[in-house]
Amino acid sequence: MRMGRAMRVSKMIFKSKPIDCQPAYGLDSVRTTVQTRGQSGASIVIALVFFLICTVIAVVALNAASTASQQRDTSYREDEQSYQTLASAVQASKDIFSYDNELSKLTVTFSGTTVSSDPSSLQGQVARWVLASAKTVHSGGTPAYLDVSVAANDPYTSKPLVPVMAEYQMDQAAKGSYDITVTVSYADSAAYGYALTATIASSVISAGGDISVSWSPIGDHDATGYLLQASALQSQLALPNTSAGTQALQRAFMTYYGGSYPALSEEEAEYHQISSAQGATAFVWKPVIAKDGSVVLLACPRNTAVGSVSNVIMAYWGRHYYKWTSASGTDRYYSQVADHGFDATTLSAPSWSWTYWDLVK
Amino acid sequence: MKGQAPVRTTAGETIVETLVAIVICAFAVVVLTTSTVVAARLNAAAQARDASFDKQRLAAETGSAASASDGTVTIAGKDYSVLFSGGDAVSSYELDSGA
Numbered sequence: 176m177r178m179g180r181a182m183r184v185s186k187m188i189f190k191s192k193p194i195d196c197q198p199a200y201g202l203d204s205v206r207t208t209v210q211t212r213g214q215s216g217a218s219i220v221i222a223l224v225f226f227l228i229c230t231v232i233a234v235v236a237l238n239a240a241s242t243a244s245q246q247r248d249t250s251y252r253e254d255e256q257s258y259q260t261l262a263s264a265v266q267a268s269k270d271i272f273s274y275d276n277e278l279s280k281l282t283v284t285f286s287g288t289t290v291s292s293d294p295s296s297l298q299g300q301v302a303r304w305v306l307a308s309a310k311t312v313h314s315g316g317t318p319a320y321l322d323v324s325v326a327a328n329d330p331y332t333s334k335p336l337v338p339v340m341a342e343y344q345m346d347q348a349a350k351g352s353y354d355i356t357v358t359v360s361y362a363d364s365a366a367y368g369y370a371l372t373a374t375i376a377s378s379v380i381s382a383g384g385d386i387s388v389s390w391s392p393i394g395d396h397d398a399t400g401y402l403l404q405a406s407a408l409q410s411q412l413a414l415p416n417t418s419a420g421t422q423a424l425q426r427a428f429m430t431y432y433g434g435s436y437p438a439l440s441e442e443e444a445e446y447h448q449i450s451s452a453q454g455a456t457a458f459v460w461k462p463v464i465a466k467d468g469s470v471v472l473l474a475c476p477r478n479t480a481v482g483s484v485s486n487v488i489m490a491y492w493g494r495h496y497y498k499w500t501s502a503s504g505t506d507r508y509y510s511q512v513a514d515h516g517f518d519a520t521t522l523s524a525p526s527w528s529w530t531y532w533d534l535v536k
Numbered sequence: 537m538k539g540q541a542p543v544r545t546t547a548g549e550t551i552v553e554t555l556v557a558i559v560i561c562a563f564a565v566v567v568l569t570t571s572t573v574v575a576a577r578l579n580a581a582a583q584a585r586d587a588s589f590d591k592q593r594l595a596a597e598t599g600s601a602a603s604a605s606d607g608t609v610t611i612a613g614k615d616y617s618v619l620f621s622g623g624d625a626v627s628s629y630e631l632d633s634g635a
Contacts, residue, residue, distance in 0.1 A: 219553055222560035229564035233571030240578035252589065252625055259596050259628040267609055270631040271616065300612040323612035330605040331624040341611065 257367045260336050264325040265359040265371040268341040272355075272375050272390045277302045282389040282403075283309045301343065308345040309353055309388055318345045325359065338362055353377035353388045380407050398460055398472050398491040401437055404428070405462035405470045414464065418515035421464045422482045425514070428462050429481075436461050439474055439489075446489065446496050446535040461485065463512070465492075465519040473512060487512045490522055490532065497522045500533035589625045596622030599630050606632070 272278045277299050283306060284291040290310055297303045300323065308318035321343040327336045342358045354377050360370035378400040380387045387403055408427045414420035429435055436459035444458065460472045461479055474489035486509040489498045499510045510530070522532045595603050604619040607629055618629040 218549055218557035219560070222557040222564070226560050226564035226567075229568040233567050236575040237571050237578075240575040240582070243579075243582060248585065255593060256626045259622070259626055263628045263630065264609075267616065267618065267629070267631050268611060271611060274616065274631045275614075299614055325609065325611050327609040327618065327629055328607060329627055330607045330620050331622065331627055 257337070257361070260327075261339060261359055261361070261367075261369075261371045263327070264339045264341060265357060265373045268323075268325060268343075268357045268359060269373045269375055271301065275299065275302075278305070278390070281305060282387055284388075285313050285386040288314070304343060305345070305355070305390070308355075312345055312353055313386070320344050324362070353379060353390075355390065378403055380404050398443070398496075401460050401462075402470060402472050402491060404431060405472065409462075409464065409470055416464050416466075416468045418482070421462075421514045424462055424464060424470070425481045435459070436475075436477070436479070438477070443474075443489070443496070446498060458488065460491065463514055463517050465517045467519055469519055471517060471519050471522075473517075482514055484511050484513050486510075489535070492519055492522050495522075496535040497532040498535050499530065501530050585625075588623070592623035592625050592627070596626050596628040599628065 277297060278301060281297075281302055290306075290313075297306060301321065304319075304321040308321075311318040323341050323343070324338055325341050326338045328334070329336055339359050340362050342360075344356045344358070345353060346356055355375040356372060357375065358370050358372045361367050375390050378389050380400065380403040385407075387407065389399060389403065405424060405428055408414075408431065409420075409424055412423065412427060414424050439458045439460065457477055458474050459477050459479065461475045462470050462472055465471045469492070472491040473485060473487040474491075475485040475487055479485045487499065488509045489496060491497075499508060501508065522534075592603075594600070599619070599621050603623065604621050607618045607620045608615050609618045609629060609631075610616075617632040619632050620627050620629045622628055
């Protein structure tokens with residue numbers, strides 16, 4: 176009888192029947208009212224509420240963990256890779272002017288309206304475009320754009336990176352400027368609608384009515400301009416391959432640059448790890464006429480006099496930097512070089528001695 | 537008898553109700569504990585992936601030679617040797633100066 180009443184009460188709770196507030200016709204009705212409204216006998220309801228709260232907390236925790244993980248996995252990584260792809264492409268499109276043999280050696284010389292370089296001798300599409308654009312700029316025209324594709328295969332995933340387009344433009348915004356702007360963007364602009372731009376600086380040397388143009392092979396600054404200028408002075412002044420010729424070249428070179436040799440840039444100083452105490456400006460570029468008649472730039476201390484034997488820490492020749500290196504690494508960092516008779520072939524030749532010219536860049 | 541308070545109250549719950557409530561509570565605790573453990577594992581895995589990704593991104597941005605891998609880029613139909621840095625999540629490349 177007791178169990179029977181209890182079972183009925185539980186059944187009413189489970190089935191959520193409407194609360195029966197019938198007046199006291201019997202003990203069952205009274206107990207139902209007490210159990211649904213009072214504290215006693217509500218353990219199942221409390222358990223269900225506790226279960227509900229735990230479930231909600233669990234769902235929220237799992238959802239937060241999985242959402243954070245997925246968001247980082249997809250959106251962020253794709254954006255980062257898209258940027259790295261563009262940044263790599265724009266740098267590579269610029270660096271081919273340093274590492275492509277044809278482009279790094281391309282010097283366009285104008286003698287009036289005559290151009291020294293022959294377009295048919297150039298193999299690369301970019302090199303032919305550079306020559307044609309330089310001629311157009313020289314004649315006062317507007318050069319055409321060049322659109323090329325840049326494609327790479329990722330060795331880590333064995334899949335190709337999303338192809339991008341590089342647009343080369345030789346801008347004549349400033350008269351006499353042959354600088355090249357390369358803009359890289361995705362072929363499908365709907366996916367990532369932004370672009371990266373880099374400038375390939377040109378070195379323009381005017382000597383005796385001739386104009387020689389080349390494009391900087393290393394970074395934003397290197398010694399190409401100085402070497403071209405020294406070579407132009409040597410040619411212009413018809414300097415002989417003698418000690419007197421070298422000294423005349425050095426005087427003309429200093430006069431051209433305001434009475435002193437031009438200093439090394441910070442980047443060039445880092446090639447030889449010149450200490451900060453000495454500083455980059457403590458060293459200057461001094462030209463010498465080498466044994467074979469070519470001009471070589473030597474990095475010497477600032478107080479180097481014309482017509483002297485100099486302590487040379489670095490040399491620039493053939494668009495490359497060479498530093499005087501000791502195999503032991505501590506005893507000597509410079510070589511004493513006379514103003515005449517320097518053998519430039521030792522720069523590119525392999526050395527079997529303890530001290531040698533080491534290719535830096 | 538009517539109107540007289542009982543000596544021992546009959547209000548309360550049956551053993552079945554109590555057991556059911558205990559089972560529900562236990563199930564709720566199991567669900568919460570399991571979800572907490574799973575969430576912690578997800579976070580740990582995500583942190584591990586983030587650490588790996590950050591390492592690859594740093595290598596890609598600095599062009600680290602430690603994890604460099606040879607590759608090729610084609611510009612205007614001409615192939616150039618490049619060095620890839622980074623990993624399978626993110627990578628970059630630069631022209632190989634030794635090529």
